Amino acid sequence: MEIKRERIxxxxxxxxxxxxxxxxxxxxxxxxxxLLRGAELLGPSxxxxxxxxxxxxxVHERVLTTTLExxxxxxxxxxxxxxxxxxxCCAMEQFQAxxxxxxxxxxxxxxxxxxxxxxxxxxxxxxxSIKMAPIIRRLYDQMLEPKWAxxxxxxxxxxxxxxxxxxxxxxxxxxxxxxxxxxxxxxxxLMHGILKLRAMVQDDPDAGWRERYGxxxxxxxxxxx
Amino acid sequence: MSPTEQxxxxxxxxxxxxxxxxxxxxPPEGPHEELFTLNFGPHHPATHGVLRLLVTLQGEVxxxxxxxxxxxxTGIEKTAEDxxxxxxxxxxxxxxxxxxxxxxMAFCGAVETLAEVEVPKRxxxxxxxxxxxxxIASHLIWLGTSxxxxxxxxxxxxxxxxxxxxxxxxxxxxGQRMHTRYFQxxxxxxxxxxxxERKLRDFIEIMPGRADQYGAILNSNEIVLQRLxxxxxxxxxxxxxxxxxxxxxxxxxxxxxxxKAAPYSSYDDFAFQIPVxxxxxxxxxxxxxxxxxxxxxxxxxxxxxxxxxxxxITTDRKIALPPRHELATSMEALIHxxxxxxEGFRVPPGEVYYPIESPRGELACFVRxxxxxxxxxxxxxxxxxxxxxxxxxxxxxSYIADMIATLAMLDPILGGIDR
Amino acid sequence: MPxxxxxxxxxxxxxxENTVGSEAILGTLHFRARAxxxxxxxxxxxxxxxxxxxxxxxxxxxxxxxxxxxxxxxxVHYELLDMSAVDRVTVTxxxxxxxxxxxxxxPDGPDGPGWPTANHQEREVYDMFGVVxxxxxxxxxxxxxxxxxxxxxxxxxxxxxxxxxFTYNEHESFGVTR
Numbered sequence: 001m002e003i004k005r006e007r008i009x010x011x012x013x014x015x016x017x018x019x020x021x022x023x024x025x026x027x028x029x030x031x032x033x034x035l036l037r038g039a040e041l042l043g044p045s046x047x048x049x050x051x052x053x054x055x056x057x058x059v060h061e062r063v064l065t066t067t068l069e070x071x072x073x074x075x076x077x078x079x080x081x082x083x084x085x086x087x088x089c090c091a092m093e094q095f096q097a098x099x100x101x102x103x104x105x106x107x108x109x110x111x112x113x114x115x116x117x118x119x120x121x122x123x124x125x126x127x128x129s130i131k132m133a134p135i136i137r138r139l140y141d142q143m144l145e146p147k148w149a150x151x152x153x154x155x156x157x158x159x160x161x162x163x164x165x166x167x168x169x170x171x172x173x174x175x176x177x178x179x180x181x182x183x184x185x186x187x188x189x190l191m192h193g194i195l196k197l198r199a200m201v202q203d204d205p206d207a208g209w210r211e212r213y214g215x216x217x218x219x220x221x222x223x224x225x
Numbered sequence: 226m227s228p229t230e231q232x233x234x235x236x237x238x239x240x241x242x243x244x245x246x247x248x249x250x251x252p253p254e255g256p257h258e259e260l261f262t263l264n265f266g267p268h269h270p271a272t273h274g275v276l277r278l279l280v281t282l283q284g285e286v287x288x289x290x291x292x293x294x295x296x297x298x299t300g301i302e303k304t305a306e307d308x309x310x311x312x313x314x315x316x317x318x319x320x321x322x323x324x325x326x327x328x329x330m331a332f333c334g335a336v337e338t339l340a341e342v343e344v345p346k347r348x349x350x351x352x353x354x355x356x357x358x359x360x361i362a363s364h365l366i367w368l369g370t371s372x373x374x375x376x377x378x379x380x381x382x383x384x385x386x387x388x389x390x391x392x393x394x395x396x397x398x399x400g401q402r403m404h405t406r407y408f409q410x411x412x413x414x415x416x417x418x419x420x421x422e423r424k425l426r427d428f429i430e431i432m433p434g435r436a437d438q439y440g441a442i443l444n445s446n447e448i449v450l451q452r453l454x455x456x457x458x459x460x461x462x463x464x465x466x467x468x469x470x471x472x473x474x475x476x477x478x479x480x481x482x483x484x485k486a487a488p489y490s491s492y493d494d495f496a497f498q499i500p501v502x503x504x505x506x507x508x509x510x511x512x513x514x515x516x517x518x519x520x521x522x523x524x525x526x527x528x529x530x531x532x533x534x535x536x537x538i539t540t541d542r543k544i545a546l547p548p549r550h551e552l553a554t555s556m557e558a559l560i561h562x563x564x565x566x567x568e569g570f571r572v573p574p575g576e577v578y579y580p581i582e583s584p585r586g587e588l589a590c591f592v593r594x595x596x597x598x599x600x601x602x603x604x605x606x607x608x609x610x611x612x613x614x615x616x617x618x619x620x621x622x623s624y625i626a627d628m629i630a631t632l633a634m635l636d637p638i639l640g641g642i643d644r
Numbered sequence: 645m646p647x648x649x650x651x652x653x654x655x656x657x658x659x660x661e662n663t664v665g666s667e668a669i670l671g672t673l674h675f676r677a678r679a680x681x682x683x684x685x686x687x688x689x690x691x692x693x694x695x696x697x698x699x700x701x702x703x704x705x706x707x708x709x710x711x712x713x714x715x716x717x718x719x720v721h722y723e724l725l726d727m728s729a730v731d732r733v734t735v736t737x738x739x740x741x742x743x744x745x746x747x748x749x750x751p752d753g754p755d756g757p758g759w760p761t762a763n764h765q766e767r768e769v770y771d772m773f774g775v776v777x778x779x780x781x782x783x784x785x786x787x788x789x790x791x792x793x794x795x796x797x798x799x800x801x802x803x804x805x806x807x808x809x810f811t812y813n814e815h816e817s818f819g820v821t822r
Contacts, residue, residue: 085268089404096389099382129297131296158809162301164300183404295787389768468702479727563703578734608706
């Protein structure tokens with residue numbers, strides 16, 4: 001194998017091998033002036049530059065601008081960490097949503113966390129009895145902001161099939177963002193609800209739930225003396 | 226912001242004043258003998274539902290377990306007293322939420338006994354097919370979540386894949402994947418559609434192979450074997466005194482199965498075996514349930530081969546709705562339809578206790594009727610409620626990890642425990 | 645299920661048995677091929693112990709029934725099973741709400757061994773109906789919260805629930821925030 005050595009040169013006085021071709025040096029080809037002048041389209045020695053509409057289109061095709069809130073909201077909405085929390089029959093359909101056919105991992109939500117401190121989405125899957133309601137409230141309080149809640153199924157959204165002494169609709173003790181109807185909702189139904197939440201989070205990047213629900217004044221520790 | 230600067234709210238002050246009451250453990254005898262009570266709260270990642278265990282530990286050895294239940298109590302039995310018999314079926318189905326056909330079968334069987342309704346043969350065979358499919362689906366979820374507890378995560382996804390096939394079959398026959406209201410008093414709601422038999426035969430062909438795969442993965446997994454073999458055994462006599470039935474009792478060697486002992490719904494037409502264990506430890510419980518999947522496939526195949534022709538629900542128009550084409554021509558059919566839909570059928574007064582064999586043990590329905598169209602008392606004797614009492618006897622004296630494995634092998638369904 | 649004559653013979657045996665006594669058996673009922681013995685509340689342990697000796701060694705279920713408006717209101721049913729003969733018999737007792745007391749069959753006693761399976765089931769009957777079982781090792785509420793007042797499964801306890809929300813009373817619901 002023959003090795004051909006080529007002297008490229010560094011742009012100093014020691015040129016040795018002739019004029020330096022700026023395109024051979026990687027740092028030169030990334031020169032922004034060259035880029036904007038359309039050097040790669042028009043050739044290195046053309047004096048013409050792009051301007052106006054052509055420049056705008058050139059930039060639009062290659063550069064993305066956004067606000068910080070939108071970028072953060074996009075990141076948050078595509079990586080919910082649901083809390084591994086199943087109460088009753090809806091939990092079985094939640095498993096199926098995490099199963100191979102309707103794969104919740106396609107959307108990025110497969111990281112079910114056991115600890116509420118690490119989760120940001122609580123999916124109430126099943127009926128909430130009066131004994132369980134304060135515990136769920138405690139779990140919701142332990143979650144860190146920003147946090148969202150989905151009420152899956154008819155039993156926790158309204159009372160469902162059982163309108164009796166033993167159940168509590170989840171709206172009574174915690175703010176819910178999306179109610180998913182069904183008894184139990186199909187995995188596709190649950191997915192529709194989660195994607196609706198994703199759209200909500202992307203549109204409305206205000207993350208604090210107290211602002212969303214007008215709940216200032218319900219804090220446990222009241223600031224100020 | 227330091228606590229001295231803030232106002233602690235009333236709620237927080239109240240919370241700080243709560244003390245945990247003593248659990249009743251013996252006093253510690255020294256620094257290494259202290260007993261420590263751990264709360265496996267209602268929310269924990271072992272996916273068996275909202276069960277709370279107060280576990281007293283000495284080091285890592287479990288000394289006593291106190292289960293606290295009631296966190297998903299739904300008042301199903303109270304709600305059922307308020308509704309006509311037909312409307313009780315969906316309410317009662319949601320009790321043991323993995324074996325919904327069994328809940329409906331127990332209730333329908335009890336009402337059929339009270340009202341002296343005869344179920345046609347075809348309906349009985351269809352009921353058996355759906356019951357055994359539900360048994361396989363329930364065992365698949367049990368296997369998936371138990372393997373998840375033991376650390377074998379991929380089995381969970383394989384079992385869910387098979388369960389999707391079963392749920393497709395349920396959707397084909399009744400329109401719903403879970404809680405299908407397919408069993409009605411007197412038979413089944415609808416006859417099976419055209420492609421059902423083809424799809425069911427395809428499923429029967431692949432299911433034993435898939436069960437072989439699960440067995441192959443888990444039986445050669447050294448960790449699973451070490452966690453299951455020889456852990457938490459309990460003999461059959463103690464289990465009987467605790468009222469435990471089902472695969473737990475069969476794993477200990479007692480072959481009690483209501484499908485063979487007191488056959489209902491044409492189970493005596495089918496030839497199948499009862500898998501029985503020898504030692505009664507966790508491995509036997511696991512092996513018995515895995516073997517039951519094969520037996521259920523056999524039953525389904527025999528039922529499908531021998532499916533007789535006939536009506537799918539009783540022809541007694543006082544109990545079952547008439548077919549819709551009759552409503553246009555027959556006045557009596559119209560009146561029956563009206564009475565059944567508005568008021569419901571009346572059941573002669575009496576009390577009946579109807580037991581069947583669910584995937585967890587003896588599931589029975591007690592119905593008391595007072596002659597009206599609504600039941601006066603519906604009580605489901607749920608197997609998980611009774612089997613839970615065996616947990617403390619099984620797991621006392623073993624390690625926490627063995628307790629988790631035992632809880633998984635116990636297969637409790639909190640919906641059935643709490644009703 | 646013992647047939648009707650078998651049931652009558654069983655009742656006669658129980659009446660002749662001196663731990664049970666002849667006043668203890670209030671009646672027999674053979675309905676839809678199922679056998680039921682109605683006994684006095686004081687004799688429940690004795691009857692169950694005798695039936696255990698007769699072969700009905702498994703207590704499958706202990707559950708309560710509210711017979712409102714017939715007095716005495718609260719019934720407790722014991723379902724017994726004989727595994728070797730595949731035979732079932734039901735033992736029922738009735739107590740009134742003024743004196744809802746029964747002996748618990750869970751613990752071992754001077755009259756014989758107990759039935760450990762009745763532990764949680766008697767707690768459920770206490771929780772739902774208010775029947776107090778004397779001698780039960782741990783009689784607390786099992787399904788309702790510990791400090792709940794009332795016994796939900798009694799017929800005069802209201803079913804409860806929330807009003808159904810339609811569009812005309814939508815403003816009364818709690819979940820509408822956006």
